Amino acid sequence: MKLNSMPNFNIKGGIIPPMITPMLDDDTLDLEGLARLINHVIDGGVHGVFILGTTGESTNLSNKLKHELTQKTCEIVAGRVPVLVGITDTSTVESVKLAQTASDTGAAACVAAPPYYYALSQPELIEYYTDLNQRLPLPLFLYNMPVHTKTVIEPKTVAELSKLEGIIGIKDSSANAVYFNKLIHTMKDKSEFTLWVGPEEIMAEAVMMGAAGGVNGGANIFPKLYVSLYEAAQSGDLEKVRELHNQVMLISDSLYTIGKYGSSYLKGVKAALSVLGICNDFMASPLHRFEKSERDQVVKAVENIKSVLA
Template identity: 55%
Template sequence: MKVPLSGIVPPVVTPLLNRDSLDEEGFEKLVEHILAGGVHGLFVLGTTGEAPSLGYNVRSEVVSRACRQVNKRVPVLVGITDTVYSESVALAKKAADCGADAVVLAPPYYFSAGQPELIEYVQHMVEDLPLPLFLYNMPGCTKIHMDPETVRHLAQLDKVAGLKDSSGNMVYFHKCRELLKDNDDFRFLVGPEELLAESVLLGGHGGVCGGANMFPQLYVDLYNAAKSGDLATTRRLHQKVIEISNTVYRVGKHGSSFLKSVKTVLNLMGICNDFVSEPFHRFRTSERDIIQKLLDSLEV
C-alpha cells in the first residue's frame, strides 16, 4: 500500500453454492455492490467470509477472483489465519501473486499460545511474508487475547501495518492507541460496527464492518461524518447502525445468526446465494420472513 489504509474495509461475505463451490456470479455482484458504496478497501477471507470453514481451493479462488475484479480500484486485504504456519505463508504468497495489498493474521486457534510465543510466531511469519501484515485481535474465536504490549512490540516490525481489533473492548482500544501514539503510520481498525463512530471520533482509522456487505454507503457516510467531526450526522447514522444490530442481527438463536442474517439479506436483495458453511445452515422460511419484514422497514 502506498499510503496507510483508512476508512471502511468490509469483511466480504463468501457466497457459496454448496459446501465446496463458490457462487461465482454472486461473488462478482457482491464485490461490485460493495465498491459502489464508496468503500476504501476490501477484506476477503475474514470471519464474516467464513474463512476457517472454507476448503483451500475455495480460499484460493476467492483471492484470485477478488484481486482480478477489483483491479486496484481499492486495496485488497486477504485473511491468512490458519493453524498451519506453512498454509498461512502459502496463501500470503498466492495473495501477492494475485495483486493483493496486505494480509491479515489472527493468532492460530485450537492450541492457545502465550504472549511470548505469539510474538515469536509473528516475528517468524513476517520474515516469510511478501506483503504488509495487519494483526487481527479476535479473542472470541481464537481464545487468545493479543495484549496491548504485544501489539506495541509487534508494531515495531517493518511489515506490520496495523491492527484490526474485534474484541469489542474500548478500554483495550485506548490502551493500544496510547502505547502507539507516536507511530502515525500504524492503523487501528475496529471490527464491531457498533463501535465505529466512537473509535473514529477518538482517533481510530476506520472499520471492518460486516454490515457494509449489505449497506456499504451507510458505513462510509458514518466514517466520513465521524472523521470530519460532524457530530449531528454521526449520531444519526450511528443510530441506523445500532438499529440494524438490534433487529437484523438478532434474528435466530445461535452465535451463527450474524452470518445467516447478512447472507439472507444479500439473497433477498438479489445479490448472491445464502448457503452457509457447515456446521451451520441458512435461515429457514420463518426466519427469512422476519428478515424480509425488517428489510422492508429499514430506512437505510
C-alpha cells in the same frame, strides 16, 4: 528476510467490508454473486475489501476454495480498491501459501489472527508473528479476535510487533472499548501503524478516538451508510454521527439477532444480501442458512431498514 519489505498498502482510513463468501455449495463459489457483491460495495464508496475473515467463514472453507476466492476477488476488483486477504490458520505453512497466492494475484496486504487451537502466551505470540512476518511476501495486519482464538494480543505485544518492518497495523474485533483505548494510548506515537475496529456498533466512537476506520460486516449490505458514518465521525459532525449511528444500530438489532444462534450475525448478513438479490445465502458446513420463517423476518427487517435509509 521478508520478501517484500516495502508495504504497498496505503489506506490511512475508511471502511473496509469484511466480505462474506458467496457460495453455491460447500466447495463451490457463487461467482456471479461474488462479482455483484464486490461491485456493490465498491459502488458504495468503500476504501478496500477484506476477504477470508470471520464474516467470510474462513475457518470453514477448504484451502482450494480460499485460493480460488483470493484469485477471483483480485480479478474482479481489478485494482479499484486494495484487497486484504485473511491468512489465519493453525498451520504457518498454509498461511504462507495463501499469502503467496494473494501476492501473485494483486492483493495489497494480509491479515492474521493468532492460531486458534493452542492458547499462545504473549511471548509465543511475538515469536509466531515474527516468524510469519519474515515469510510473507506482503505487509501484515494483526487481527485481535479473542472470542474465537482464546488469545488477546495485548497492547504491549502490539507495540513490540509494530517495530518489525512489514507489520503495519491491527484489526481489533474484541468489542472491548477499554482494550481499544489502551491500544490507542500505547500506539499514540506511531501514527504510521493503523488501528482498525471490527464491531460496527462502536465504529464511530472508535474513529473519533483515533481509529483509522471500520472493518464492518454491515457494509456488505449498505456500504454507503457505513462510509457516511465514518466520514461524519472523522469530521466530528456529532449530529450526523448520532443520526447515522442509530441507523447502524437498527441493522444490528434487527438483522443480527434473529434466531438467537451463535451464528445469527453471519446468517443475517448473508440472508439480507440474498433478499437484496446480490448473492447466494448458502453457508459452509457446519453452519446453515436461515429457515423460511427466519428468512421472512429478514425480509421484513430489510424493507424496514431501506425505508429508514431512504
